[in-house]
Amino acid sequence: MKMSTTALLEELKNKTGEHLHYARTLLLKPENELNFRISADSWSVLECLEHLNRYGNFYIPEISQRISSSKTNSKADLKPGILGDYFAKSMLPKEKLNKMKTFKTMNPIHHQLNTAVVNEFIKQQEQLLDLLEKARSVDLGKTKTSISISKLITLKLGDTFRFVIYHNARHIVQAENVLKNI
Numbered sequence: 001m002k003m004s005t006t007a008l009l010e011e012l013k014n015k016t017g018e019h020l021h022y023a024r025t026l027l028l029k030p031e032n033e034l035n036f037r038i039s040a041d042s043w044s045v046l047e048c049l050e051h052l053n054r055y056g057n058f059y060i061p062e063i064s065q066r067i068s069s070s071k072t073n074s075k076a077d078l079k080p081g082i083l084g085d086y087f088a089k090s091m092l093p094k095e096k097l098n099k100m101k102t103f104k105t106m107n108p109i110h111h112q113l114n115t116a117v118v119n120e121f122i123k124q125q126e127q128l129l130d131l132l133e134k135a136r137s138v139d140l141g142k143t144k145t146s147i148s149i150s151k152l153i154t155l156k157l158g159d160t161f162r163f164v165i166y167h168n169a170r171h172i173v174q175a176e177n178v179l180k181n182i
Contacts, residue, residue, distance in 0.1 A: 001080070002077040003079075003158075005076060005158070008140070008158060013129060013133075015165050016125055016168070019169070020126065023118055023121050023122045024122060026049075026115075029045075033045070033182055034046045035113065045175040045178050046115075047113065049117050049175065050108035050117045051102065051107070052121060052124075055106065055148060056127075059164050062145050062146055062160075063131050063157065063160060066143055066144065066157060070142075072143055073137070074136060078158040081155060081156050081159055084159025085159060087147075088159055088163045089166075091170050093170045103149070106148075125168075132161065135157065140161075144156060145160040147160075
């Protein structure tokens with residue numbers, strides 16, 4: 001199944017813009033609400049964002065470096081890879097979020113967090129928007145990125161963007177659900 005590169009980048013820019021807007025509204029909330037957790041083993045809003053920041057710390061430099069070093073020109077369509085498509089789709093928020101195990105290094109539970117986490121997330125979303133714009137000039141299928149769990153596995157840049165931004169969407173929904181329970 002091919003997808004239009006232009007349409008994909010627009011969709012991802014819109015989603016990232018929504019995430020950025022949501023994060024900015026979080027700065028208006030008291031810190032105790034942002035640290036509230038529904039149960040002892042669930043994440044607070046700040047923990048959701050810190051988890052995303054940790055992934056952003058890997059993927060944003062990785063994507064930036066791969067775009068900068070790409071020698072390919074933009075193509076009209078992207079054919080998602082089998083693995084990349086699977087990873088991306090598995091991150092999409094569902095009606096009832098299915099729990100997934102996270103790597104210990106990516107799990108921020110019970111860390112002392114403050115609104116600096118929100119500010120970092122905002123900065124990362126702004127960087128993602130910039131990278132999505134730069135990605136217009138490269139082939140999203142031929143430009144490859146490493147993934148956070150193994151440098152040996154690479155995904156098409158288009159799939160990596162989808163994975164990262166859908167993962168963000170998943171945890172934004174989780175954060176919204178936490179705030180509904182206060």
